[in-house]
Amino acid sequence: xxxxxxxxxxxxxxxxxxxxxxxxxxxxxxxxxxxxxxxxxxxxxxxxxxxxxxxxxxxxxxxxxxxxxxxxxxxxxxxxxxxxxxxxxxxxxxxxxxxxxxxxxxxxxxxxxxxxxxxxxxxxxxxxxxxxxxxxxxxxxxxxxxxxxxxxxxxxxxxxxxxxxxxxxxxxxxxxxxxxxxxxxxxxxxxxxxxxxxxxxxxxxxxxxxxxxxxxxxxxxxxxxxxxxxxxxxxxxxxxxxxxxxxxxxxxxxxxxxxxxxxxxxxxxxxxxxxxxxxxxxxxxxxxxxxxxxxxxxxxxxxxxxxxxxxxxxxxxxxxxxxxxxxxxxxxxx
Amino acid sequence: xxxxxxxxxxxxxxxxxxxxxxxxxxxxxxxxxxxxxxxxxxxxxxxxxxxxxxxxxxxxxxxxxxxxxxxxxxxxxxxxxxxxxxxxxxxxxxxxxxxxxxxxxxxxxxxxxxxxxxxxxxxxxxxxxxxxxxxxxxxxxxxxxxxxxxxxxxxxxxxxxxxxxxxxxxxxxxxxxxxxxxxxxxxxxxxxxxxxxxxxxxxxxxxxxxxxxxxxxxxxxxxxxxxxxxxxxxxxxxxxxxxxxxxxxxxxxxxxxxxxxxxxxxxxxxxxxxxxxxxxxxxxxxxxxxxxxxxxxxxxxxxxxxxxxxxxxxxxxxxxxxxxxxxxxxxxxx
DNA sequence: CTGTTAGCGCGTTCAA
DNA sequence: TTGAACGCGCTAACAG
Numbered sequence: 295x296x297x298x299x300x301x302x303x304x305x306x307x308x309x310x311x312x313x314x315x316x317x318x319x320x321x322x323x324x325x326x327x328x329x330x331x332x333x334x335x336x337x338x339x340x341x342x343x344x345x346x347x348x349x350x351x352x353x354x355x356x357x358x359x360x361x362x363x364x365x366x367x368x369x370x371x372x373x374x375x376x377x378x379x380x381x382x383x384x385x386x387x388x389x390x391x392x393x394x395x396x397x398x399x400x401x402x403x404x405x406x407x408x409x410x411x412x413x414x415x416x417x418x419x420x421x422x423x424x425x426x427x428x429x430x431x432x433x434x435x436x437x438x439x440x441x442x443x444x445x446x447x448x449x450x451x452x453x454x455x456x457x458x459x460x461x462x463x464x465x466x467x468x469x470x471x472x473x474x475x476x477x478x479x480x481x482x483x484x485x486x487x488x489x490x491x492x493x494x495x496x497x498x499x500x501x502x503x504x505x506x507x508x509x510x511x512x513x514x515x516x517x518x519x520x521x522x523x524x525x526x527x528x529x530x531x532x533x534x535x536x537x538x539x540x541x542x543x544x545x546x547x548x549x550x551x552x553x554x555x556x557x558x559x560x561x562x563x564x565x566x567x568x569x570x571x572x573x574x575x576x577x578x579x580x581x582x583x584x585x586x587x588x589x590x591x592x593x594x595x596x597x598x599x600x601x602x603x604x605x606x607x608x609x610x611x612x613x614x615x616x617x618x619x620x621x622x623x624x625x626x627x628x
Numbered sequence: 629x630x631x632x633x634x635x636x637x638x639x640x641x642x643x644x645x646x647x648x649x650x651x652x653x654x655x656x657x658x659x660x661x662x663x664x665x666x667x668x669x670x671x672x673x674x675x676x677x678x679x680x681x682x683x684x685x686x687x688x689x690x691x692x693x694x695x696x697x698x699x700x701x702x703x704x705x706x707x708x709x710x711x712x713x714x715x716x717x718x719x720x721x722x723x724x725x726x727x728x729x730x731x732x733x734x735x736x737x738x739x740x741x742x743x744x745x746x747x748x749x750x751x752x753x754x755x756x757x758x759x760x761x762x763x764x765x766x767x768x769x770x771x772x773x774x775x776x777x778x779x780x781x782x783x784x785x786x787x788x789x790x791x792x793x794x795x796x797x798x799x800x801x802x803x804x805x806x807x808x809x810x811x812x813x814x815x816x817x818x819x820x821x822x823x824x825x826x827x828x829x830x831x832x833x834x835x836x837x838x839x840x841x842x843x844x845x846x847x848x849x850x851x852x853x854x855x856x857x858x859x860x861x862x863x864x865x866x867x868x869x870x871x872x873x874x875x876x877x878x879x880x881x882x883x884x885x886x887x888x889x890x891x892x893x894x895x896x897x898x899x900x901x902x903x904x905x906x907x908x909x910x911x912x913x914x915x916x917x918x919x920x921x922x923x924x925x926x927x928x929x930x931x932x933x934x935x936x937x938x939x940x941x942x943x944x945x946x947x948x949x950x951x952x953x954x955x956x957x958x959x960x961x962x
Numbered sequence: 963c964t965g966t967t968a969g970c971g972c973g974t975t976c977a978a
Numbered sequence: 979t980t981g982a983a984c985g986c987g988c989t990a991a992c993a994g
Contacts, residue, residue, distance in 0.1 A: 549911035577883035
């Protein structure tokens, strides 16, 4: 049972007294091998510590069983859950994950270069891709599924959480509960979900004949506090509802409201988030937010990708999932 | 410039009017190619959209430039940061990351099977490995670096954050500030860091002639609250200091202390954590904890791994880093 | 059912 | 400096 390095199918063949191709077949599903032969081969393989070389397999079958996952900012607090789900689901289907995490958006080009070289079977991307980059996937025949993004200008398969539905639920609840002076903390201008959610909120407020003050944040804790301060200054401290496009900023805003500015939440100021990350449910926050159905979304992403790997010509499809309203206690809703 | 699929070095060779091996050389460092020829080749490659096939390269050079990262629970709130750092650092060295995330510890065996098949050049592991599993790496000649774990019984390269130093700083501070009734919330029995930190705290308390009540948690938010309740019940509500072996449980305990049990923190109860995750620094918590030097640790892990890939016979080394005491405001220290 | 043969795309001798 | 030839470890026809 001494496992050794570099055991090949030839070594196994020799020990089992068969040909190399017999060994190959013995390790493939439903290949024609006599049960007795297969048994001898498996035994020999075990004794030698043989592990089929996936690299060599990939070279010849043109299927690496590798999928690239590209995520811009892993530290987002929301992505770890997504990443864990994705890798585990892919794993169940015999697919390995090649992970690329971007320090800066400008690293995308370099990352894509690596993606091509490894001949991945497909990719799941939660980062901003240019039209050219999107077409590069198409040209190379690499199936692609975008996560919480859509192909701008180019049709691409994607899974998203519905920003309109989500913000609508929050805005309607806030308006009906009597809030009138709204503030919104958006994301960086180059963030797709950030813009989506902010616009959704603005549009829904307009539908009620209301306007809102708007500032941008960076999706992080600090942005929440700073955004709130800015908005308060701009509105003469008259803000009574703050809509943040993600939970982390909402949490930062709550802390600032309570501990720095001295506003009761939700008594004097209602605050909402988006995502449903775990800290949102902590006692100290009980955030009113929209929880993304991560499990269903990741499941869909994986399913879509695998489908496209099997049948590359399936037409692009967008799957948009409704989030769940977590009433929480950071906002007065009706 | 129409990128096409499956462009090989032969295609480039034909277009540039050279041999395939010339193309190969043109893409390698310091191979002997006439500048003029290289230029022609590069041009042809560009025109065809040629990307060297890393799979084929790996097959022949026996270097996949792939490193496996195995992490048990990605949702730990502490690991995302580690993972992002690791992948980015490895990326800078031209190494790709094959990510494996475990749903259950029992998945390790299966994961290792995949690791062998992909002929990774090395692995960084933050999960519990048995002695046999550790030797499997050695037998197969796959360099291994453990993260926040050590090889129990087998010498293995590893990077850790010093539990003794960390807990000593916390315990000493608490004792000197007058705390006497201690409680400890540990991790699951099978967690290495959990046991390390709990034992470190217990030993240091013993050094001061003090004992502590002990319960186990699961490293999650809920465990903190439940652990605190259990300890309170056991001590007739006399607890005045609670040591949690990670931040998340400390945060859970703080919320429970303040909002459920009605104890002022740190006025009536001091609470400490370990890790230094970002929520620990949030206004609402300002946790007193030990921050792991993640950047230095990941840098060390990557450096150690790359060294061992270059020179497989380097002897195992443990690098233990001191954490930084974040005084915070959740505990009265001196 | 089994063995023989021919590549997959590339790096690497070895002569020229 | 360049090209011809070989082989990495394996799968996939194709005969037998």
